[in-house]
Amino acid sequence: MSPSPEILTPERILEATEDVLRRYGPTKATVVDVARALGVSHGSVYRHFRTKAALREAVTARWLGRTEELLGELSEEPAKTAEEKLRQWLAVLFEAKRHKAGDDPELFATYGVLIQEASGVVDEHLLVLIGQLAAIIGEGVRSGQFAARDPLAAARAVFDATARFHDPVYAPQWERPEIDDEFRAVCELLLRGLRA
Amino acid sequence: MSPSPEILTPERILEATEDVLRRYGPTKATVVDVARALGVSHGSVYRHFRTKAALREAVTARWLGRTEELLGELSEEPAKTAEEKLRQWLAVLFEAKRHKAGDDPELFATYGVLIQEASGVVDEHLLVLIGQLAAIIGEGVRSGQFAARDPLAAARAVFDATARFHDPVYAPQWERPEIDDEFRAVCELLLRGLRA
């Protein structure tokens, strides 16, 4: 009846690792804990992930990937100006991060620690996000709404300039009430700079 | 012959504290060390600074004040357009920070720790810097070069948007060769956004 109750897959291990990280936090979560949660020996976990670091990286990549998907869907919506898309993309990114940080601060802090460990995975993630921005800006250039010699460079500039509203190091400031005005001010300034 | 060899002043204590911090780092530097460096008992230091935190704050404020002076002089130079002043102000700020970070990384890290402790002093410092920016932007608005409803809000937006190039948390990235291009890209985008 139970479809395949006890096959140990990377997917199941990642799920269990997320749970353990959520429960014990990034410093106390151990591979032994993950194995215990799955009812196997820790040696079995090492069969699927060469090191603890690799396991944590995989969890991080999955987490970052979810944000990439969320934002990727946005730019596929038709019948919107590039300016609207850009504004919305930035707003959704900010809102998603702020929500995660405010909803469950401990879990967010946990991922903050994971992110610091996995600089390679993060670099990859940032490239994807900047690529999405570049696509939106490139579209705007093609339709004559934006002026930008190099859409990719412009995308990077926009991403850098909004760091305060997506970089986790600033999460504590996302609670301040003025932050929304500040976000809007930066966005409008950047959009003015992009317009043809 | 020696002018006034042994009068214990706040100034002398701050000097000695900077030395001790430079030598031992932020975690190991103690009030006892400062007193020893001055040849007095630690009780005497407490006569001039109520707590260790207050002493560290004073050191931090002095350090931040030096940057404020450096940048304040800039905007007083005559015969320059607001755009030139703004560009130069941002460039000097970035260059000063990068220089400090690259020159003596340990000392820079030390001040990084001090800054995290003294959030009040830092807020004050940021207000001063943003005020300087607002003065430059306000001048540009008056002379018709810039368009900005609220120069102070615009100044804050410019400051926020360039966080990557002055916030110490990004210091490790200031070594990367691409950083100069990225800095220029953000500056030009912001200037385009400000122009009338």
Place this chain on the structure above:
DNA sequence: CAGCTGACAGATTTCAATATCTGTCATTCG
């Protein structure tokens, strides 16, 4: 025989005893 186990060595973390530091204040010194 493919996948899992559990004992093991070396690295890392924990914990409690010890040492040092912070901040106060009665006393000394010039």
Place this chain on the structure above:
DNA sequence: CGAATGACAGATATTGAAATCTGTCAGCTG
């Protein structure tokens, strides 16, 4: 008499011994 001292209590940091964890691998199990 004003400034400096140093002993002191409570808070914080250091240390090293014991416990735990990571990563490996020879052998077990279904």
